[in-house]
Amino acid sequence: MHSNSISYTDLNAMAQLKVGSKADSAENLQQVASQFESLFLNVMVKSMRDANQAFAEGNPLNTPQTRFYQDMYDSQLSVHLAEKQGMGLADVMLRQLSPEKAASAVSASTGTAAAAAERPDHSALLARRRLAVSAGWGEVTLGQNPAADKPANPAASPEPSRNWLPLRAQQAAEASPAMVAATNAKTRFDSPAEFTRAMLPMAEKAAARLGVDPHYLVAQAALETGWGKSIIRQQDGTSSHNLFGIKTHGQWQGESANVLTSEYRGGVKQQERASFRSYDSYEQSFNDYVAFLESNGRYEQALTRTADADAFFRELQQAGYATDPRYAAKVSQIARKLISEDAMAAVNTNANEGRA
Structure with missing residues (x-):
């Protein structure tokens, strides 16, 4: 200083x-x-x-x-x-x-x-870019002519331009099939950044079906798996690819993994053995998560609150999705951190083109 x-x-x-x-x-x-x-x-x-x-x-x-x-x-x-x-x-x-x-x-x-x-005066474009990031539309590139840089309305197109994807998703969306296969082969991830890059493109697709901010789905998966370091494994040691801690509930017809898990009973944390669903890929885990919520009547109220992601997860907790009394608050805290990091990255991406 x-x-x-x-x-x-x-x-x-x-x-x-x-x-x-x-x-x-x-x-x-x-x-x-x-x-x-x-x-x-x-x-x-x-x-x-x-x-x-x-x-x-x-x-x-x-x-x-x-x-x-x-x-x-x-x-x-x-x-x-x-x-x-x-x-x-x-x-x-x-x-x-x-x-x-x-x-x-x-x-x-x-x-x-x-x-x-x-x-150049980028103030108007900066305001649009921040709105885009907060709304989940993504990055707007700063150029010398703000009027020429104005993108089309993303809501008018069912498949918005990749420039409107959130910055981290834009980078991860370019992953090749080989990279996707390599991701599914992982039994753990070495860092939160690696986990987020791998999960956000899949979260985008699932979030579009639910109408919720994709950062919150990544945050929920991070909380359930410890940023991909504690993903449930099957008896043979292979990954269950279960990102959301969904149990079999006696209805699941696929593979399963029986492990010890932490549950809160009467506000007291204790260890219990439970059977969890196993998937062939992380994308299948996202798809089953959406199907599980949509097919279960107890989450009907939560699905009406997806426009407000914080309220959506409070409703999920209220409906009994998790027994941790701070489950919704933890997901929201992690999601806000991811959104802040995306906003910072969006600003820094165009630093050499002039500070906005």
Whole structure:
């Protein structure tokens, strides 16, 4: 950190910007915009921390004291990131609040007034891109002509362009049949990133049938399998490909795996032996998950809430899908982390084409 860095504990730093001869200067406007961006970054970092709490149970380092100092670190980190390159939100605010002062502030920092004047305004396109990411449509490429870059309405086409797929799904959707076969051959995944890349294309298809955000299906599979590291195995050691912990319920006609599982009875966690469905592939697991929900009357209410993924999983839990009292909250935490990572990746993808 340089000597001019603002500490998040300095409550008077922003108040001092409102007095004196430079109160309405471009430099002060830049600092205010950066501070606003730091608040946004802090919310995002906090959401990422909260998502990890789903896996923090039983960790001896997960104490109130540790979280207190971690919050202090995250707050200062957000300020520092905003002072550096940030996410470009401060620049968008500068252009919207005071185009002339924004141009002069950029000129002062680069030493080239002409470069600031020629810098394209991507603010409108950035807003569309963020809406696309949050709606599950995907990435919009920033170019020199925002009007020319405007994509067709994805809702008007049953098969939207790949540019409208979420960024991570766009990358994974290009997997060859050989890669799909290699994925099905895996009995475990080495990292959350590897698991997400493999599952998101299949989650897209299943989510389209249910009308729910695909990130939530990946999050549910991650919670059930520990990010693909604890997938249920059959007696011969082969993978059951069961991503959603669906049991046989005495109706399943296919292969099954009988294993110990954790269930909550009366709020107390205990070990029980149960029989789970086995599939030939992970895609079959996704397909059976959708069929299982649609054919089971107890989940009828949940299927009416798919537009709100958080409400959908609360209804699933209420209907008895899982006995863990925090099941829905854990899925939501993981899903929000995945969505945040996709949004960050979407911004960083076009970093060399000019910060938006």
